């Protein structure tokens with residue numbers, strides 16, 4: 198294809214040249230998608246619709262190798278584009294042809310295709326790589342957790358760069374096929390449905406498919422020796438749970454909690470509307486960390502969460518995120534309250550249903566826990582800053598904000614909002630302001646002052662005032 202190139206400059210002002218399509222009239226995609234909390238996260242200029250990851254892992258040496266195939270479309274005329282990736286790459290192809298690549302910044306892979314990409318055109322990227330993810334540090338840190346029998350990728354806001362190249366931001370969701378080969382006797386767990394499993398030459402390959410839009414950080418990989426349970430919910434949804442064989446004293450409590458996944462998902466469907474994905478479940482690997490993560494269809498739980506006995510709250514929390522966080526994702530990371538406030542509030546609703554304290558009682562208790570001079574109140578849940586993204590204020594004050602909304606608009610409108618919001622933005626992205634507008638639309642009440650008080654003021658709200 199030939200294009201007209203307008204050569205800038207005084208002498209060339211009116212000179213029109215016809216030249217073959219080249220990088221000259223295309224520009225590089227930006228190295229970040231434009232999130233002020235994480236300027237290097239994601240990339241500009243293209244959108245990925247599907248990831249196909251075909252990997253092999255050696256638990257003994259932590260070697261992860263394979264190919265990632267990305268189906269994408271150019272959103273501008275692209276001379277080159279970036280992927281977010283930290284592992285060693287041996288080859289990149291774009292539309293089948295070898296592409297130049299180099300690494301820059303902390304985890305940017307700059308790809309220059311043999312031919313530029315025209316805006317709107319679909320393209321395919323193949324990246325071949327091999328590395329030991331536990332040894333790969335990005336900003337001094339690895340999100341890959343090596344365990345005695347395998348390795349786990351589960352972190353927020355970023356985990357992908359330690360195991361596959363991506364456009365690593367929730368604004369660019371895609372579907373996934375994840376195929377992983379491991380030694381016989383070891384399992385590989387990922388998102389969605391296990392479409393097939395086969396063994397040969399002493400190795401077993403697990404093929405997982407997640408067929409709804411999925412954010413990069415919600416894509417997980419767990420390799421290890423697991424006990425796997427399978428069931429189906431009353432709605433016909435496949436349930437797959439996996440427990441490390443190495444959970445020690447926490448094994449019973451982990452099962453007593455995570456085996457309630459089907460029951461919890463059905464109850465949440467009554468609160469939030471139809472379950473958005475093709476499978477449900479959870480996995481508990483033998484990690485030493487203490488957090489959980491709402492990895493899509495299959496949350497990650499750490500054994501520590503079950504150290505004091507069964508913990509259905511954490512199961513409710515991570516499954517609530519399937520609607521609030523996974524189907525409806527943040528537009529930027531400052532919108533994290535849309536995830537954590539609602540997942541925390543779901544725990545209060547569960548408590549209310551279980552007769553262990555109403556949401557109102559738990560809100561009063563939580564409010565009283567933090568005196569007015571506690572630094573807790575200086576963190577603004579509506580814009581906490583990257584260092585406080587997972588601060589208790591985002592969770593606890595975030596849930597208090599939702600209780601304040603409930604008391605302002607009444608239960609009928611409140612539960613209509615809780616159920617309507619995930620449908621209004623299913624599989625998309627939203628900002629806090631979108632939620633405020635939506636709640637105002639459903640309730641017919643002006644709510645900007647209430648949300649300003651609860652989400653944006655660096656001080657303890659007057660509870661009584663906010664409830665009036």
Ligand code: ARG
Nearest residue numbers: 352353488489490491537587
């Ligand atoms: N979204 C997760 C949860 O609420 C939080 C993960 C935070 N990450 C961490 N390393 N603590 O369950």
Ligand code: ZN
Nearest residue numbers: 514536537540
């Ligand atoms: Zn959460």
